[in-house]
Amino acid sequence: MKVLAHGGVGSPRENDDGVKDAVNKGISGKTEALDIVIGVVRELEDDPIFNAGTGSRVRIDGSIQMDAAVMFDGEIGAVSAIERVKNPVSVAKEVYDSPFVMLTGADCTQFARDLGYEDYDPLTKKRKEELEEMNEKLKGTDGPERLKKVREFYEQVDGGDTVGCVAEVYGEYAAAVSTGGTSYCMRGRVGDSPLIGCGFYAGKKGAVVTTGKGEEIIKRMSAKRCYDLIPEHGLKEACEMTIAEYPNEISIGVIAVNGSGIASADNREMARFGIER
Ligand code: ASP
Numbered sequence: 001m002k003v004l005a006h007g008g009v010g011s012p013r014e015n016d017d018g019v020k021d022a023v024n025k026g027i028s029g030k031t032e033a034l035d036i037v038i039g040v041v042r043e044l045e046d047d048p049i050f051n052a053g054t055g056s057r058v059r060i061d062g063s064i065q066m067d068a069a070v071m072f073d074g075e076i077g078a079v080s081a082i083e084r085v086k087n088p089v090s091v092a093k094e095v096y097d098s099p100f101v102m103l104t105g106a107d108c109t110q111f112a113r114d115l116g117y118e119d120y121d122p123l124t125k126k127r128k129e130e131l132e133e134m135n136e137k138l139k140g141t142d143g144p145e146r147l148k149k150v151r152e153f154y155e156q157v158d159g160g161d162t163v164g165c166v167a168e169v170y171g172e173y174a175a176a177v178s179t180g181g182t183s184y185c186m187r188g189r190v191g192d193s194p195l196i197g198c199g200f201y202a203g204k205k206g207a208v209v210t211t212g213k214g215e216e217i218i219k220r221m222s223a224k225r226c227y228d229l230i231p232e233h234g235l236k237e238a239c240e241m242t243i244a245e246y247p248n249e250i251s252i253g254v255i256a257v258n259g260s261g262i263a264s265a266d267n268r269e270m271a272r273f274g275i276e277r
Helices: 013-027 033-046 088-096 105-114 125-138 143-156 214-220 222-233 235-243
Strands: 002-009 066-072 075-082 102-104 163-169 172-179 200-203 206-212 252-258 261-266 270-276
Touching: 002 013, 002 033, 002 206, 002 252, 002 261, 013 033, 013 163, 013 270, 033 066, 033 088, 033 163, 033 172, 066 088, 066 200, 075 088, 075 105, 088 105, 088 172, 102 105, 125 143, 163 206, 163 252, 172 200, 172 206, 200 222, 206 214, 206 222, 214 222, 222 235, 222 252, 235 252, 235 261, 252 270, 261 270
Parallel strands: 075 102
Antiparallel strands: 002 163, 002 270, 066 075, 066 172, 163 172, 200 206, 206 252, 252 261
16 A cells, blocks of 8 residues: 655645644545545545635635545546535545546535535635735725736635545555645636546556646646656656746645656645555
């Protein structure tokens, strides 16, 4: 069994302990790669220091919209802009079990409710304070002027505490990711995290999860890019090469697993924890 989880690029290494706890609790009693990554990401979603589930970042309008995805053996389940559920990654698993690949927005939230997921407010005191700060900076603006300001602040956003996990068990690979997005993002904005090949990828050769500036990751499809580099360059080099495709002012982190082990690369601090046994 090999497991590697991260607490987001830009998340200080002192948060490694939180990731470690999540890994130890999340793998407990699990024997399959998919159950392991979901178990670990659920724990990370429940820890308010990370930007996923409880503790998700707030959009500029004050709402919380979350993205999550799971992938195992070529099968995918993803949710985007889901609201008011405790564990978006579990809803992504419900989509995985459905005939569909991704559900989005209010319909996705309704899908969760229909399956018994209760109304849950993931807002924490810290995120409320961040909202107040954003409101202060955007005060009195609307229309194109507001959008211009949002762009200005969004460009300064660096790192986001999103969570992700990759795992291998008996040569099978899984990936899971969950996020509340970034600060200064608009309602309806979807980042890389729930998009296949951008925020995650898992296939016969391994599994990869990314974290960082979602728009830039989408443009480079970095999870699939890293995955494709693994056979020729090896795990660590594939991660380094993926990171090298970004200018330093854009935060980016990647974690990966294959038959030979676990590896990561980043251009900021990135809390993480892994086990190989
Ligand atoms: N990639 C995430 C997003 O853009 C943020 C992060 O990784 O921190 O939504």
